[in-house]
Amino acid sequence: MDIARAGRRGAGARLAYVTPSHQFPTGAVMPLSRRLALLEWARRSGAYIVEDDYDSEFRFDGRPIEAVQSLDHQDRVIYVGTFSKSLFPSLRLGYAVLPPSLVDPFLRVKYLADRHTSTLVQLVLSQFIAQGHFERHLRQMRKRNEKRRAALLCALERELGATARVDGANAGLHVVVWLPHLRPADEPRIVERAARAGVGVYPLSRYYAATPAHAGLLLGYGSLDEPQIEAGVSALGAVLRAA
Ligand SMILES: Cc1ncc(COP(=O)(O)O)c(C=O)c1O
Structure with a gap:
């Protein structure tokens, strides 16, 4: 990813979508210096970074990698994850960890775009997590x-x-x-x-x-x-x- 190009005048990017802990598809890990450069670009240009941590539950070598969101002190990162890999894709459940200022806009957009995420399935999954089954499942997986x-x-x-x-x-x-x-x-x-x-x-x-x-x-x-x-x-x- 050419961060300098996003920052060039006239480029006008308002949002960057990245998979920094395991780039899709190459699997490259974004180094700390580039994570910081990306955050600096977002801060300077008032842009947002979508950090898609789509398969971070399955890291086999090395230490777990810190999320870009945890380096962010300016509320520029929207962290998203999915249960498609850790459970199964037809569950159609994912999650977003949002800067506080984006929670209300996201709820409104979600309502307009798709107000039918199954309540029953969400309830079952939340109990599956709360009762420790998800953690156990992840260890087995x-x-x-x-x-x-x-x-x-x-x-x-x-x-x-x-x-x-x-x-x-x-x-x-x-x-x-x-x-x-x-x-x-x-x-x-x-x-x-x-x-x-x-x-x-x-x-x-x-x-x-x-x-x-x-x-x-x-x-x-x-x-x-x-x-x-x-x-x-x-x-x-x-x-x-x-x-
Ligand atoms: C880069 C990337 N992000 C996210 C997902 C998951 O998307 P979804 O939660 O819509 O199944 C995948 C595929 O499973 C993927 O390859």
Whole structure:
């Protein structure tokens, strides 16, 4: 993210949407110096930062990363999270931690935009959290996902070795696999052949404004068990060798 460009006169950005603890999709962690620069830009230009901490419950390596919001003393950060990763996506529940001055405007906009978030589901979830079940569930999920991640990294190393570079594996439920021997134009063919072999992968270059130097794939593993991961990566390896 080019923070200097946002701050240039005439750029006029009023809001920055960022995923600083695990950039989507690359998994990069925004360093402290850039977090501070972003906050300084927001303060100077009266802009807001939306900090989407979409998968922070699942951090496998290193210490937990402090939120940008916790560095903010000017009420410029809107922190949002989701239960889609930690529970399940069809729950359709997330949350926002707002600067106090934005609580009323958010309630009003929420009322106009969507006044039907299920009361029953919210009540059940709040009791699930209050009674300690969510904490316990997260601990179990962390252990389970850590094993799945280890199986994925091990299978990728075995199948692809030095022909691939894996990024962003220290957190979340997906990894990025860069393929330095292939071009971004090769991605659709690889994705299609992988799909025919029963493996769903996502092309990486569509997340870029400018074409990246190499082909890349996004691999999600949150819903797969270890044997499925092993089988999927073997099939993907065969597709990539053929490419
Ligand atoms: C970057 C990012 N933010 C947020 C979410 C969650 O969105 P939602 O809460 O609408 O399911 C996802 C996907 O699950 C995501 O990839």
